[in-house]
Amino acid sequence: MHLGYDTKMIAYKYAQFKNDVVNLASLCESFHPDTLVAVARGGMTLAHALSMALDIRNLQTIRCESYDGKEQRSSLTIKGGCDFSLSKRVLIVDDIVDSGQTLHALLDILRTQYPEILFQSVSIFTKLTALIQPDISLYEATDWIDFFWERDFLK
Amino acid sequence: MHLGYDTKMIAYKYAQFKNDVVNLASLCESFHPDTLVAVARGGMTLAHALSMALDIRNLQTIRCESYDGKEQRSSLTIKGGCDFSLSKRVLIVDDIVDSGQTLHALLDILRTQYPEILFQSVSIFTKLTALIQPDISLYEATDWIDFFWERDFLK
Numbered sequence: 544m545h546l547g548y549d550t551k552m553i554a555y556k557y558a559q560f561k562n563d564v565v566n567l568a569s570l571c572e573s574f575h576p577d578t579l580v581a582v583a584r585g586g587m588t589l590a591h592a593l594s595m596a597l598d599i600r601n602l603q604t605i606r607c608e609s610y611d612g613k614e615q616r617s618s619l620t621i622k623g624g625c626d627f628s629l630s631k632r633v634l635i636v637d638d639i640v641d642s643g644q645t646l647h648a649l650l651d652i653l654r655t656q657y658p659e660i661l662f663q664s665v666s667i668f669t670k671l672t673a674l675i676q677p678d679i680s681l682y683e684a685t686d687w688i689d690f691f692w693e694r695d696f697l698k
Numbered sequence: 699m700h701l702g703y704d705t706k707m708i709a710y711k712y713a714q715f716k717n718d719v720v721n722l723a724s725l726c727e728s729f730h731p732d733t734l735v736a737v738a739r740g741g742m743t744l745a746h747a748l749s750m751a752l753d754i755r756n757l758q759t760i761r762c763e764s765y766d767g768k769e770q771r772s773s774l775t776i777k778g779g780c781d782f783s784l785s786k787r788v789l790i791v792d793d794i795v796d797s798g799q800t801l802h803a804l805l806d807i808l809r810t811q812y813p814e815i816l817f818q819s820v821s822i823f824t825k826l827t828a829l830i831q832p833d834i835s836l837y838e839a840t841d842w843i844d845f846f847w848e849r850d851f852l853k
Binding site: 604 | 712716719720723724736738739742743745746747748749750751755756757758759761777779780781847848850851852853
């Protein structure tokens with residue numbers, strides 16, 4: 544993971560994403576995932592891109608809702624059921640691991656519910672202070688990332 | 699819908715997509731969707747973009763598998779359960795409606811399963827010969843569309 548991406552407010556553009564997806568896909572190959580799960584909403588464009596780069600057709604979405612407060616981790620709720628009946632190696636995909644609470648709780652829940660499945664996780668950006676580091680990530684996030692999907696489609 | 703997009707092999711680029719999402723979002727507003735469902739894999743980047751443009755957090759994915767042949771429509775299987783417990787107006791999102799068989803069968807299944815929910819559909823491209831036309835679409839597809847998510851992430 545590259546340390547210290549170098550601005551205070553990073554405008555993360557499609558051209559950069561295009562290169563990053565190719566690099567992330569290379570890093571993901573050794574896990575040999577058969578299933579990708581996008582963490583909605585932020586992970587969806589990345590998961591779609593990785594599914595094309597890795598030629599993985601089993602592409603699903605999960606939504607996590609959590610309550611603010613001290614009990615955030617334990618009160619996480621997963622919305623939308625995944626179908627892992629054909630899955631053995633599942634890669635969880637998100638744009639950024641920030642506090643890491645969602646990813647930590649999500650992996651806890653999924654590993655308990657599906658003990659026979661291997662789970663790994665990937666993100667573009669990760670904060671070093673996150674509760675959990677994803678298995679694969681490209682950049683440390685030190686500041687606010689303004690992803691193109693948060694900016695390009697506003698009127 | 700604009701008729702006759704004008705090349706034989708359309709390289710559909712991100713810059714075009716960016717404009718199209720804003721236009722599609724305007725067209726989708728009158729339906730007042732509370733939920734977006736991406737048809738995986740092709741509809742995922744568009745659904746993510748529309749969810750940001752329309753500020754809709756309830757964003758889900760559905761996968762459809764069908765067998766080739768005369769019985770294609772009736773043999774469609776939906777993979778990955780949706781959670782419509784909080785949904786009243788659901789917009790199905792796909793990149794292109796080609797034969798229209800998947801969309802037709804999917805809407806049949808969903809409207810039967812959730813008779814109290816209103817469903818509409820949106821795509822960027824539609825073939826005029828499709829079995830069903832989506833409620834909202836920007837362009838007629840007369841030729842092969844090479845979407846950027848099918849091209850930009852290959853090594």
